[in-house]
Amino acid sequence: MTAEPLPAAARPWRSVLYVPGDKPRAIEKARALGADAVILDLEDAVAPEHKAGAREQARAALAQPWPVPVLLRLNAPGTPWHGDDLALAAHPALAGVVLPKVEAPPTLAGPKPLWAMIETPLGVLGAPAIAAAPGVAGLIAGANDLAHALRTRPHAGREPLLHALSAVVLATRAYGKVPLDAVYNDVRDPEGLARECAQGRALGFAGKTVIHPGQIEAANAAYGVSEAETERARALLAAWNEARAAGQSVATFQGALVEQMHVDEAQETLALWAAQQG
Structure with missing residues (x-):
């Protein structure tokens, strides 16, 4: 169809x-x-x-x-x-x-x-x-x-x-x-x-x-979104969720500051990865 x-x-x-x-x-x-x-x-x-x-x-x-x-x-x-x-x-x-x-x-x-x-x-x-x-x-x-x-x-x-x-x-x-x-x-x-x-x-x-x-x-x-980009997005979101659960407003990931903008980008990456899988 x-x-x-x-x-x-x-x-x-x-x-x-x-x-x-x-x-x-x-x-x-x-x-x-x-x-x-x-x-x-x-x-x-x-x-x-x-x-x-x-x-x-x-x-x-x-x-x-x-x-x-x-x-x-x-x-x-x-x-x-x-x-x-x-x-x-x-x-x-x-x-x-x-x-x-x-x-x-x-x-x-x-x-x-x-x-x-x-x-x-x-x-x-x-x-x-x-x-x-x-x-x-x-x-x-x-x-x-x-x-x-x-x-x-x-x-x-x-x-x-x-x-x-x-x-x-x-x-x-x-x-x-x-x-x-x-x-x-x-x-x-x-x-x-x-x-x-x-x-x-x-x-x-x-x-x-x-x-x-x-x-x-x-x-x-x-x-396209590569597997490496997908894994990085997942890891970034995990770091963010852990920081938020601890009451922090921001997180760090691989030495860099993570803010909501980066979270939104990671979520978009995962959504596109899922879409391109069919």
Whole structure:
């Protein structure tokens, strides 16, 4: 059956795989690849002459059970395909709708959680208002379009985009939403992917959007909770509970002061560990 409708912030989003809507074999394979979520893409990955067919392929895919949440990326308002995409967006099996090139709080009505792609300078500037909007589950960085709009040059460390990427994280975290990092384009460069995943986690992203099955494992490893992190969280909570039972307001753990902030972080770590176990 379809994955349970946990709130977005309560489940792992380590890897979110884009799958072109007009590739039925790729869609079928995506069910068992180990990504935390799948985006059926009707927009950039599908040529204009294949849009209608992709929509029907996506509809057929949604009629089958999925072990992970499935999102649908629509074509943008103003395109010839947007209206028909919207009709499919109401499908009961969908866990959410991805909106491209969002620059203001979305007005799309409906029960599905919305994921706004931040792909333009105006989108970055409007990120706080977009993240705060009712119905928005998270923001997805779109680095390719953003780099083009900013006229930046390619940079292995993404330095020209760091301000924009951090703005996406800041906006989502301020309103308790989920920030997802942009795709890594070179599917032949696992070292570069690993570096960018590590950078994204350091910036505060919850996970990474990916474009190839071979990128899923690296994203899951970078954004997942390890057994060592889980054991440390348990030990910290034990030290905290012991201190509180003794009437102390704070505790020490491994030589460092423990406060409520650290307790909350440890509890979140354990909750994510449990969620990623299935």
